[in-house]
Amino acid sequence: MIHQYKNNGYNIVMDINSGAIHVVDDVVYDVIALYEDHSRQEIREQLSSVYSDQELEEAFSEIEELVREKRLFTEDNYQEIVTDFKKRNTVVKALCLHIAHDCNLACRYCFAEEGEYHGRRALMSFETGRQALDFLVANSGSRVNLEVDFFGGEPLMNWDTVRRLVEYGRSLEKEHNKHFRFTLTTNGVLLNDEIMEFCNREMSNVVLSTDGRQEVHDRMRPFRNGRGSYDLVMPKFKKFADSRGQMNYYVRGTFTHYNLDFSEDVFSLADQGFEQISVEPVVAPPEEPYAIQEADLPQILEEYDKLAKGIIERRKAGKWFNFFHFMIDLEGGPCVYKRLSGCGSGTEYLAVTPWGDLYPCHQFVGQEEFLMGNVRDGITRTDIRDEFKLCNVYAKPKCRDCFARFYCSGGCAANAWNFHHSITDAYEVGCEMMRKRVECAIMIKAAEAAEEGVEEDA
Amino acid sequence: MKHIKSLNTRSMEQSAKKGGCGECQTSCQSACKTSCTVGNQSCEQKK
Numbered sequence: 001m002i003h004q005y006k007n008n009g010y011n012i013v014m015d016i017n018s019g020a021i022h023v024v025d026d027v028v029y030d031v032i033a034l035y036e037d038h039s040r041q042e043i044r045e046q047l048s049s050v051y052s053d054q055e056l057e058e059a060f061s062e063i064e065e066l067v068r069e070k071r072l073f074t075e076d077n078y079q080e081i082v083t084d085f086k087k088r089n090t091v092v093k094a095l096c097l098h099i100a101h102d103c104n105l106a107c108r109y110c111f112a113e114e115g116e117y118h119g120r121r122a123l124m125s126f127e128t129g130r131q132a133l134d135f136l137v138a139n140s141g142s143r144v145n146l147e148v149d150f151f152g153g154e155p156l157m158n159w160d161t162v163r164r165l166v167e168y169g170r171s172l173e174k175e176h177n178k179h180f181r182f183t184l185t186t187n188g189v190l191l192n193d194e195i196m197e198f199c200n201r202e203m204s205n206v207v208l209s210t211d212g213r214q215e216v217h218d219r220m221r222p223f224r225n226g227r228g229s230y231d232l233v234m235p236k237f238k239k240f241a242d243s244r245g246q247m248n249y250y251v252r253g254t255f256t257h258y259n260l261d262f263s264e265d266v267f268s269l270a271d272q273g274f275e276q277i278s279v280e281p282v283v284a285p286p287e288e289p290y291a292i293q294e295a296d297l298p299q300i301l302e303e304y305d306k307l308a309k310g311i312i313e314r315r316k317a318g319k320w321f322n323f324f325h326f327m328i329d330l331e332g333g334p335c336v337y338k339r340l341s342g343c344g345s346g347t348e349y350l351a352v353t354p355w356g357d358l359y360p361c362h363q364f365v366g367q368e369e370f371l372m373g374n375v376r377d378g379i380t381r382t383d384i385r386d387e388f389k390l391c392n393v394y395a396k397p398k399c400r401d402c403f404a405r406f407y408c409s410g411g412c413a414a415n416a417w418n419f420h421h422s423i424t425d426a427y428e429v430g431c432e433m434m435r436k437r438v439e440c441a442i443m444i445k446a447a448e449a450a451e452e453g454v455e456e457d458a
Numbered sequence: 459m460k461h462i463k464s465l466n467t468r469s470m471e472q473s474a475k476k477g478g479c480g481e482c483q484t485s486c487q488s489a490c491k492t493s494c495t496v497g498n499q500s501c502e503q504k505k
Contacts, residue, residue, distance in 0.1 A: 018471060329499065329501075344484050450463075
């Protein structure tokens with residue numbers, strides 16, 4: 001399968017099954033578009049008014065070379081891997097600990113309903129957290145790296161338990177040959193120097209929630225009394241990011257129907273000095289006024305293009321920053337197994353409520369039909385786990401022919417459930433945005449490669 | 459090549475032969491929490 005597109009002056013050809021990516025000139029671009037369904041003669045006839053015979057022959061020759069090298073028009077041979085997938089024994093390697101089902105903000109788009117997740121306010125006890133870590137170690141097989149995210153609600157509302165659980169986790173590492181990677185997602189309200197210091201020592205990543213421009217942030221992220229939280233949290237986030245050497249953190253925002261010009265929010269965060277930025281589309285029921293509608297798509301896609309160009313310009317000017325959704329690791333990226341299996345929700349990744357209940361991921365928490373068991377008794381509803389195990393790109397009809405399938409690996413199961421009541425379906429608006437982000441990410445790589453080429457030639 | 463410049467990419471086919479150790483990061487733990495993104499992750503064996 002081939003996907004070809006033009007973006008920012010680059011002609012890009014992706015060979016989906018090999019993962020190869022080629023930046024080509026116009027003649028090759030046009031020949032490739034006709035290559036599979038037309039004879040050489042037909043292609044010559046169609047393009048002879050545009051290109052010389054020599055150009056067309058050179059194009060044929062270079063295309064054939066890539067085909068021989070299995071870097072163009074390669075076959076999809078990964079279906080067999082999927083058959084193995086269904087039989088595989090999965091282990092648990094990551095937990096999202098809902099350390100507090102409570103929050104000190106009242107963000108308007110919160111899928112957790114101000115931290116309560118369709119339930120009552122609660123804080124996780126140390127004992128339940130300890131059982132969760134024991135459950136993780138016991139169910140992680142030979143995997144060494146284990147991930148634990150302290151999530152909420154707002155986890156700093158139960159900070160002492162977080163601190164004690166990190167200490168407890170570290171005490172298990174040597175004996176069980178495990179390494180915990182702890183992460184924290186916070187709104188910043190209760191952040192202080194002591195917490196930052198602890199996190200810089202113990203947390204491999206921290207996610208700092210802010211939406212960008214002050215008016216955008218304050219509109220969606222107010223306190224319960226309606227006052228905006230920007231002025232309180234921003235100085236702390238800046239200090240925190242600097243104290244981590246501008247690495248291993250993200251300022252993470254949500255864009256909604258109200259700020260479709262979200263590239264301005266990303267640039268605003270970059271202007272504040274943040275170098276690790278993620279701004280992502282809201283996930284919301286379509287009836288919410290802030291929900292992203294299909295009609296918003298053209299503007300959103302344009303914004304991604306604008307953002308991609310802006311990133312290239314800023315990097316050239318020495319103002320480097322990273323945008324999470326344009327990150328793509330072409331040389332050291334994941335193996336095809338990972339790309340087929342997706343996020344791991346319900347199998348490798350589980351969410352734990354303050355009471356110790358297990359759900360396929362944080363987005364499913366509170367939906368009783370997805371309650372899988374608890375940290376004391378383990379997974380009792382293995383049927384739910386097995387359903388998630390089958391959730392891969394080949395199981396999803398909408399993914400099978402999508403060029404982005406090995407980059408997004410099937411999308412978010414919770415999104416698919418919210419929109420279609422099936423975890424093997426896909427949320428089309430999300431798919432459109434994902435495809436655009438992949439195209440932009442690769443265009444940025446092409447631009448950087450061209451820039452390096454220029455430097456080498458000089 | 460005169461008309462084609464290829465970016466350096468990891469061979470998907472090769473990764474099928476050696477991959478699958480499962481040590482890599484879970485995608486939703488990195489930043490997103492709402493939007494599955496796998497292509498941007500790094501392979502633990504390549505680090």
